[in-house]
Amino acid sequence: MLHSKPVLQLTEDGSHTLCIESLNETYHSYAGALTESIHVFIQKGFEVMKSQKEVSILEVGFGTGLNALLTLEQAKKNNQIVTYQSLEPYPIPLDLVAQLQFDYLTEEDEMKVYLNKLHTCSANKQEAVSPFFNFTRIESTLQDAELDLVYDVVYFDAFAPKKQPEMWEIETLQKCAQLLRKGGIFITYCANGQFKRNLRSLGFELFNPPGIKGRREITQAIKL
Numbered sequence: 001m002l003h004s005k006p007v008l009q010l011t012e013d014g015s016h017t018l019c020i021e022s023l024n025e026t027y028h029s030y031a032g033a034l035t036e037s038i039h040v041f042i043q044k045g046f047e048v049m050k051s052q053k054e055v056s057i058l059e060v061g062f063g064t065g066l067n068a069l070l071t072l073e074q075a076k077k078n079n080q081i082v083t084y085q086s087l088e089p090y091p092i093p094l095d096l097v098a099q100l101q102f103d104y105l106t107e108e109d110e111m112k113v114y115l116n117k118l119h120t121c122s123a124n125k126q127e128a129v130s131p132f133f134n135f136t137r138i139e140s141t142l143q144d145a146e147l148d149l150v151y152d153v154v155y156f157d158a159f160a161p162k163k164q165p166e167m168w169e170i171e172t173l174q175k176c177a178q179l180l181r182k183g184g185i186f187i188t189y190c191a192n193g194q195f196k197r198n199l200r201s202l203g204f205e206l207f208n209p210p211g212i213k214g215r216r217e218i219t220q221a222i223k224l
Contacts, residue, residue: 045187062088
């Protein structure tokens with residue numbers, strides 16, 4: 001549970017994140033929200049599937065919508081069709097959405113429109129946000145969600161293990177493993193030791209590229 005309304009915070013690259021003050025937790029790295037999302041979820045996640053004409057993605061933690069917006073942008077560049085389902089039990093208020101700044105993304109009118117669509121489309125119903133992007137924002141936790149796709153990529157963007165430990169337990173990760181196709185990618189900013197051991201026990205091969213600005217490694221896991 002969020003406990004309190006999120007507040008806007010600027011990160012080092014000038015893009016916004018949100019902070020849950022009661023948890024002392026942010027949605028993105030202070031080293032740069034935009035920089036982190038591009039590096040982790042686009043470059044080490046979605047782009048690995050750029051040879052595929054169609055890609056299905058499950059995002060755990062829609063948050064500000066930044067990962068989804070970047071994926072939409074990249075899908076258009078790659079001429080790919082993306083089916084994107086994002087879990088978010090606690091949508092952020094629309095007055096905060098209107099204030100979000102993500103550098104070039106929110107300087108372009110088209111991308112502003114897309115960001116608004118992502119936040120205002122009907123929950124739990126697929127919508128063609130663009131010709132390249134079929135989107136469903138699911139107002140549910142991962143544990144309670146009834147999902148019927150097999151995914152190529154899982155963006156795991158939950159709060160940190162110390163703040164939201166139930167999201168990193170092996171039973172929760174097992175559900176992700178069951179929803180991911182063989183050869184699919186599980187990608188996250190986290191590189192916690194027990195978390196990585198859990199993934200290996202579930203049949204993943206792990207890689208640990210560096211994080212942004214030389215900070216901590218991230219986890220890229222391939223389902224064997």
